[in-house]
Amino acid sequence: MDEKQPLPISHPPARPEPSRPRRAVMSVFLRATVLALLILFVLFFPTGIESRSLVAWDPATEQTEDAGAQTAITEQKKVPLEAHIMSKCPDALDCLQLLVLPTMVEISDRIEFKLSYIGKPTDHDDGVECKHGETECLGNMIELCAADKYPDPKIYLGFTYCLTRQYQKIPERHMIQDCAMEHGIDFARINDCLTQDDGGYVADLLQASFIRSAEANVSTSCTIRLNEQVRCIRDGGEWKDCPAGSDRDSLIRDINKLYQELNGA
Template sequence: MDAKTPLLPSTAPQTPPEDPMPPRGVRSRLARFHAAAFAAIIGLFFLAQSFQCQDPSHNHQEAAKVPLEVHIMSKCPDARDCLQKLVLPSMQNVSDKVDFKLSFIGRVTHDDDGVQCKHGQTECLGNIIELCAASVYPDPKIYLGFTMCLSRSYEDIPQKSLLEDCALEHGMDFDKINHCVSQDDGAFAMGMLRESVERSAELNVTKSCTIRLNNEVRCIRDDGAWSECDDGSKPEDLIHDINKLYKEASGWSE
């Protein structure tokens, strides 16, 4: 009986059928369409990211900063206690929410365009040094720490060793501060002191230390005691008031 030879599958490589290729003009238009769509998707992605990462307070921060001004005398124990017990602990928590200013108390002498200070001319020089520190290093976190350092040893102001030690402690270049003090034969620094003293006088501030919040007297430290601190004299009290004013100025609700 004749046997039929089985048919074996072909071992030749099979070429898959090619996808139909659109005409060149169509391909060009499709490529441009895909590129535009991809760019649009990327643009929407980054736009969404910007909204997600945006700080909601960014548009309010400058307008929302609350004025906080402290009036002191550099060689005054009440200034030391005021800074140490209330101002610095508060600033450590809300420094980004306040427009801080340090002003000085004295008396302008109109006959010689000078300034008299309660604790003598060494206090006037201490005031000038602290004003120069604020001028050269305008970040309150720096110059306020320097001022506090001097206040702890206020009896020794303006001994050079104290000034240099406090400058070193707070990463400040003492030569820059000294240059400010001596600039224009001292006229530049004396002008800053006179302006600061005149500001305190115009605001009827006479006691060191007087804290003014949002342009109103918030608390006074005088003769070793607090006064006119109706909303409290502890850091948490001042922090609470600053946060409240900051939110109100920003248009935020409690």
């Protein structure tokens, strides 16, 4: 397991205003990598990828008995659960595999889930800096575009986990192709997101995600926050700062308790 130091955080940087000059000078490496991916996807998928199986867990297990019951569920307040990760971090894999996904499988209907990313907004090049280099920034962008175009966690979280299982290969085309097909993602939509405004749109998404993590005082991948509070950290292959437990059952217990409190049960 690679040793890693948390990215230093002092005061969260002011949210930068989108600027045409910054977008115009987007990192040459990043732009070339994105364009290379796009060319390959256009060659192999000129009409996009047809939707197939969407989820890492079976949504049928969460369907309600009737439309009235479904309406009642949607009116309930959900518990915020957030994972702060880096796309090429081995601890992100452990975090998703051992805690986040098993919890979502059981009680996703009670959770308002969000993935955020850890890095540094900058005022040069493409406006972002990632611990594991430009390929990690691109991996973050691909995953953010998936969440942007497919906001249902059953789709984008499954896709992200699929990539994270082979994080060393990000952003190799065949892996992204397979994960997109497995989770019903049309990569033409991801392409549109990556290239929108000459890459400025997704760069702004990533900057905003970095700023969100910084404002939450999160600098270690992977940090799990429950109801806006740090619940557990996976760092260096170990669980840290998990006073309420680092297993699925303890997290489910805490989510159920918060859910009942939020909904007066």
